[in-house]
Amino acid sequence: MKVLYIESKLKNLKLNLDKSEIQKLPKKLFLAYSIQYKNITLFIKKQLEANNIKITNMQQVLGCSKIQTKDPILLIGAGRFHAINLYLQAPVVYILENSRITKIPGEDIKKIEKKRKAALMNFLKAEKIGLLITTKPGQENMKIALKLKENLEKKGKNVFLFISNNIDLCQFENFPIDSWVNTACPGLANDNAKIVNYQDVISL
Structure with missing residues (x-):
């Protein structure tokens, strides 16, 4: 289409x-x-x-x-x-x-930084990782997601790919995922305490 x-x-x-x-x-x-x-x-x-x-x-x-x-x-x-x-x-x-x-205000920025840090700490101890991938033009990062999956599995993580045009945060509770790694719009990381952006974990 x-x-x-x-x-x-x-x-x-x-x-x-x-x-x-x-x-x-x-x-x-x-x-x-x-x-x-x-x-x-x-x-x-x-x-x-x-x-x-x-x-x-x-x-x-x-x-x-x-x-x-x-x-x-x-x-x-x-x-x-x-x-x-x-x-x-x-x-x-x-x-x-x-x-x-x-x-x-600087306080607003500190709140976001604190939230991002907590999500990153959760990712580090997580065993089951869900990689969020969108098919939207301009936000799709499939190659990055596949490379990240490979690297995380080498570190002993269980990694699952979730591909969708529209990522519905309400559906997250239906899956036994400890931490979500977002390869789509970075703004998603501000909407859920379990989401980290791939830029924050790719070099770990």
């Missing part, structure tokens, strides 16, 4: 940032945005540059996107779903919502 991807963008929406909001930002930024806000991001970029803020780069993000930057990030979008994945990839994350700029 062929899949047709169509971009959805907000039209006729221009955000004029107040000086007091712009002053919350550092003098160097990486701009991240969800696709609906692409045109708005270009408008915001001009405002920031007019206020002597250097934009080092721009990138569209998804919940599973990887950002290569050491600069603070300003996320332009609605909600915090996309922001969660950025927390651990940048020194500081700001969110622009409804003309207001908010800095993500």
